[in-house]
Amino acid sequence: EVQLVESGGGLVQPGGSLRLSCAASGFTFSSYDMHWVRQATGKGLEWVSAIGTAGDTYYPGSVKGRFTISRENAKNSLYLQMNSLRAGDTAVYYCARVGDGGSGGMDVWGQGTTVTVSS
Amino acid sequence: DIQMTQSPSSLSASVGDRVTITCQASQDISNYLNWYQQKPGKAPKLLIYDASNLETGVPSRFSGSGSGTDFTFTISSLQPEDIATYYCQQYDNLPPRLTFGGGTKVEIK
Numbered sequence: 001e002v003q004l005v006e007s008g009g010g011l012v013q014p015g016g017s018l019r020l021s022c023a024a025s026g027f028t029f030s031s032y033d034m035h036w037v038r039q040a041t042g043k044g045l046e047w048v049s050a051i052g053t054a055g056d057t058y059y060p061g062s063v064k065g066r067f068t069i070s071r072e073n074a075k076n077s078l079y080l081q082m083n084s085l086r087a088g089d090t091a092v093y094y095c096a097r098v099g100d101g102g103s104g105g106m107d108v109w110g111q112g113t114t115v116t117v118s119s
Numbered sequence: 120d121i122q123m124t125q126s127p128s129s130l131s132a133s134v135g136d137r138v139t140i141t142c143q144a145s146q147d148i149s150n151y152l153n154w155y156q157q158k159p160g161k162a163p164k165l166l167i168y169d170a171s172n173l174e175t176g177v178p179s180r181f182s183g184s185g186s187g188t189d190f191t192f193t194i195s196s197l198q199p200e201d202i203a204t205y206y207c208q209q210y211d212n213l214p215p216r217l218t219f220g221g222g223t224k225v226e227i228k
Binding site for chain 1 (some may be wrong): 162164211217219
């Protein structure tokens, strides 16, 4: 079964750090681009970061310089290192696989892990 | 950055009705447009990719069309299990970045 499972969420104080993990199974992880997408409670979806099969990384301005996406193909794992966290980073974080279409459609998603930034 | 304007933000329709959602890009995005369904407490699910291609296993009552800046998502005959929020998402590849529309919450009348 093709599956993504996130972990590592929790409560962290403003200015703190957290590392999210995403374990992939059921497919050749190294062959796929991957994304992190987040969703604050009651809000829409927001793209957080992307990593290509070659390890190239991309971020929106809202997290650039604070978040770092990485992958470890030997462990079928995706990571998101989040530093200098703010209240506005509070959300459910999903990892997602990019499918075969040309427009970056994400065809496999994890169940999400919740990050709460609060004092 | 490319902005995506999705409308309406919510709608209420009867079972069997035809439902249409639109998404407008702030600039030409060719067919780099996807549609997702998200049910409460669940992860999004890809329904349509590359503007008009139905993802494997998705019922044929779902369809998408459009190119350039104007896109449409249609449910031909609304079913009770279609109650969800639907999002469009564009892909910009230079450099790679994604933008989601604001979402459309679909309810049964």
